[in-house]
Amino acid sequence: MNIAPNSGDVGLKQRIEKEEELPLHDFTGADADKRDDDRWKPASKTKGRLSQRDRQSIALLVALYLLQGIPLGLAFGSVPFILKSKLSYSQVGLFTLASYPYSLKLFWSPIVDAIYSPTYGRRKSWIVPMQTLVGVTLLLLGTRVESWLEDAENMLGVLTAAFFSLIFLCATQDIAVDGWALTLLSRENLSYASTAQTVGLTAGYFTSFTVFLALNSPDLANKYWRDVPGTAGFVSLGRYLTFWGVVYLLVTAWLVWGKSEDPEPDGKDETGKGGVVSAYGSMWAVLRLPHIQQLLVVHLLSKFAFSPNEAATNLKLLERGFAASDLALTALIDFPFEVMFGYLAARWSQGPAPLKPWMYGFIGRLGSAVLAMLVVSGFPSGGVGYGYFLAVMAGHVVTQFMSTVQMVSICAFHTGIADPRIGGTYMTLLNTLSNLGGTWPRFFVLRGIDYFTVASCVVGGVPTAIAHSATSQLGKDECREIGGSVVVERDGYYVMSSLCAVLGALVFFGWTRPTVKLLERLQKDAWKIGKSGGGD
Structure with a gap:
């Protein structure tokens, strides 16, 4: 392996020259401002006709992003759902640590950008x-995961470590694929890279979360497809992991022998020892910008307000008795809406005020969190009817719509403010901070739900000690076996949801909203290194 020469400066210069066919010095001063302004124009005006090469490249990117979405859908969605039937909220919260590498990939992205083999690509x-490592890991997990889930309480640490490693590998692959997208597509069609990412990741995540839960659910199979009821779904987690492990290895084998990578422009593949240091230096210069520091705080504080809704509402519905099959069906119905909302949000975020939709989206997600509490509290004791199912469905659609609006809006803002001289490092930094804002609260929210919940096993009117937590499914089963029932005196879900919503609203209207309006009005030069007193 070799080190790219000055990859923080020269490497990025090569990338920009490749992308725009202009020298780096043309992206300073008035030319840089003009390029920044062009970013706010609708993408369709900058796209050219797709050549055969571009179409093949887009297909390749969609495939690579889809593969990446498969483990993400498992770690962020399916596995926590499966674990909730066996563990407490605190224990499920521990598993959410497995998703952290995807939000922290910023810290090793310069290494991925700087160290490589010139002869291989x-x-x-x-x-x-x-x-290759992801494929092998999936195959190994496929042989063991079922036994781990059977003893989930004792094997939780092993399960978390395994998926943590899996997500770390996927995050590293994502860094490389993002960089490859800049050279795979022609200059006039680079905007299709984000389209390929959205389509691929959404399809992969959707497959591992919604589709897998539907195929794994015996209730859904018995209710809609089977004439003779069974005790298992169509696809087990072990078989699902094995299948995708094989697909990973087959696609990787095709990449090795069937797809070549273009050499670096101008043959600049020489080694140099300053590449990694230079890349980290550029990142540090961005972090020293005062407005970036404000934006950092905005990102870290902007999602905890509705984190209880998005981390625990579905789990709470399952706990109350909402069928996993109906929840999977809800997500299936929701998917076409997500695609449509992504298109609408993209159009809404064009123009000189891309963060206006983001602020509306925040208020919408906050309202959805309040409505979710009402939906959960109104769970029908006589069973779920069509009316309640539609209420859950509507809550999902509204939440996803507002989430998509915020995501597209903040991505448009990031694209507009990124310093074109170090665009790759800048965008990775901003997107990582945005992802981290949604990841860090989940662990604490799930822990808080258990902390504030007061529940006990009552047998014959007398509280009785049991081996497992009364808030876990194992505890409830144990209590039922001895002839008792779990009595919840205080539900921590409502406590955490109310605390986060109230505190989030105070922070948003008192600080976040005026700060965002201020940041949005800043000139583009305020975000460039060396022009705000924060860079070199």
Whole structure:
């Protein structure tokens, strides 16, 4: 492996020259401002006709992002759902730590950008080994995960560590694929890279979360497809992991022998020892910008207000008795809306005020969190009817719509403010901070729900000690076996949801909203290194 020469400066210069066919000095002063202004124009005006090469490249990117979405859908969605039937909220919260590498990939992204084999290819040097390791890991997990889930309480640490490693490998692959997208597509069609990412990741995540839960659910199979009821779904988690492990290895084998990578422009593949240090130096210079520091705080504080809704509402519905099959069906119905909302949000976020939709989206997600509490509290004691199912469905649609609006809006803002001289490092930094704002509250929210919940096993009117937590499914089953029932005196879900919503609203209207309006009005030069007193 070799080190890219000055990859923080020269490497990025090569990337920009490749992208725009202009020298780096043309992206300073008035030319840089003009390029920044062009970013706010609708993408359709900058796209050219798709050549055969571009169409093949888009298909490749969609496939790579889809593969990446498979483990993400499991770690962020399916596995926590499966674990909730066996563990407490605090224990499920521990498993959410497995998703952290995807929000922290910023810290090793300069290494991925700077170290590579010139003869093999800058991006394939990382994509091929990472995908190979993911494939092997999925095959190994496929042989063991079922037994781990059977003893989930004792094997939780092992399960968390395994998926943590899996997400770390996927995050590293994502860094390399993002970089490859800049050279795979022609200059006039680079905007299709984000389209490929959205389509691929959404499809992969959707497959591992919604589709897998539907195929794994015996209730859904018995209710809609089977004439003779069974005790298992169509697909077990072990078989699902094994299948995708094989697919990973087959796609990786095709990358090795069937897809070549273009050499670095101008043959600049020489080694140099300052690449990693230079890349980290550029990142540090961005972090020193005062407005970036304000934006950092906005990102870290902007999602905890509705984190209880998005981390625990579905789990709470399952706990109350909402069928997993109906929840999976809800997500299936919701998917077409997500695609449509993404298109609408993209159009809404065009123009000189891309953060206006973001602020509306925040208020909408806050309102959805309040409505979710009402939906959960109104769970029908006589069973779920069509009316309640539609209420849950409507809550999902509204929440996803507002979430998509915020995501597209903040991505448009990031694209507009990123310093074009170090665009790759800048965008990775901003997107990582945004992801981290949604990841860090989940662990504490789930822990808080258990902390504030007061529940006990009552047998014959007398509280009785049991081996497991009364808030876990194992505890409830144990209590039922001895002839008792779990009595919840205080539900921590409502406590955490109310605390986060009230505190989030105070922070948003008192500080976040005026700060965001201020940041949105800043000139583009305020975000560039060396022009705000924060850079070199």
